[in-house]
Amino acid sequence: MAATDEGKRQLHLGVFALATGHHAAGWRMPGALTRADDFPALLAVTQIAERAKLDCIFFADAPSSAPDGPPGFMLNLEPMTLLAALAVSTERIGLVATVSSTFTEPYNLARYVASVDQISKGRAGWNVVTTSDAPSAANFGRELPPHDTRYAVADEYVQVVQGLWDSWEDGALIADAETGQYIDKTKRHAIDHAGTNFKVKGPSSIARSPQGQPVIVQAGSSAAGQNFAAKYAEVVFTVQQDIGEAQRFYRGMKEKAGASRSPDHLKIMPGIFPVVGRTEAEAREKYAMFRSYIRPGTALAAMSQRLGHDMAHYPMDAPFPQLPDSKTGTQTYARIMYTKAQREGLTLRDIHDLFAMSRGYLLAVGTPQHVADVMEEWFAGRACDGFMLTPAYFPGELEIFCDLVVPELQRRGLFRSDYAGTTLRSHFGLPVPRNRFAK
Secondary structure: OOEOOOOOEOOEEEEEOOOOOOOOOHHHOOOOOOOEOOHHHHHHHHHHHHHOOOOEEEEOOOOOOOOOOOHHHOOEOOHHHHHHHHHOOOOOOEEEEEEEOOOOOHHHHHHHHHHHHHHOOOOEEEEEEOOOOHHHHHOOOOOOOOHHHHHHHHHHHHHHHHHHHOOEOOOOEOOOOOOOOOEOHHHEOOOOEEOOOOEEOOOOOOOOEOOEOOEEEEOOOOHHHHHHHHHHOOEEEEOOOOHHHHHHHHHHHHHHHOOOOOHHHOEEEEEEEEEEOOOHHHHHHHHHHHHHOOOOOOOHHHHHHHHOOOHHHOOOOOEOOOOOOOOOOOHHHHHHHHHHHHHHOOEHHHHHHHHHHHOOOEEEEEOHHHHHHHHHHHHHOOOOOEEEEOOOOOOHHHHHHHHHHHHHHHHOOOOOOOOOOOOHHHHHOOOOOOOOOOO
16 A cells, blocks of 8 residues: 555556546536647646646547447547656656557567657656457458457557566566676576467567666556456546445455465555535536536437447437447446436436536535545445546646645645656556566
């Protein structure tokens, strides 16, 4: 676990930098970013997060352009290139991005992420996704494999990548000018992997990470996704709406992970959509303004893609339907939304508006003290190890959170006042993995 100056458990905080905002109309708001390919603006957002001592900034990605989805996914930068550029202009904040295990060769992926990790001196994380949208598959001339098949392939994929990351032991590079010896060949290892889906000899051409290995992040919450996360992930991003459900998810994931490692080495971070005002009235006024930007049906296509079902076929003012498992969409998200709708008597229109506002993440509306209260309740109640911030728009709403809520969390001893280390692993309190080839 992370520790405060007094040795207490502390929150982990990251920001999901969907540049045009998590609100469907975030880009329309005064002062908001309108492009996801504006590097100076993305650097400024990252520096705001670093000044607040957040653990990491996270950039999602899909190998396709979604014209009906959030604008931030229509025109954006290739994530590893982006992280490399951010690495040279930041010092401490962790840098995490999505790369698909279904549509990227493992040897290439291992080199991409390891390169960012070297450039950043140990601040890289890889969000492993299997990709669930058919347009991405079409860009590679392929059919989208079934859900569980994608996870089976991803299991072998991560084994290959992590093996490649161990190709070079520490001390393998000698560069002795006097003797002429450049490397110690006994510390350079081919992985010679020959499996069901991949055949990769190795070794990698990138030295071992300054943090041992880049941090593995995962966001799937289906049964297959949970099993995968328990085996490989060190940080799990999740969608949760109810503290009781979140506590059950937290316990279940910790128990699964505990079968092979310390459960403390798996960090659970649900998304949170903060609406912060200096007073309760100001927060409610802002919330009303956010609601006024919702147009009927504006997020229906994006919600349909996430759920894996065309929601236009369902009546908007009827109860939110119980959907069958989808071969493409996010299965657990559909179940979470159905449970919330049943609990609160919500219609499809209500869920649509929630999705348009916050993309389905937990809403926390109020003063800095109230938002901190919500976060502390979830954290102290073992519903999470921290949160992934999903602001309505950038940079304004992130700045407000960092300026008002972070100091309140620090005052309560719930969040660091400064970074204790220099790597992403150190921020999350994760151990440096032992090189599998070391004697």
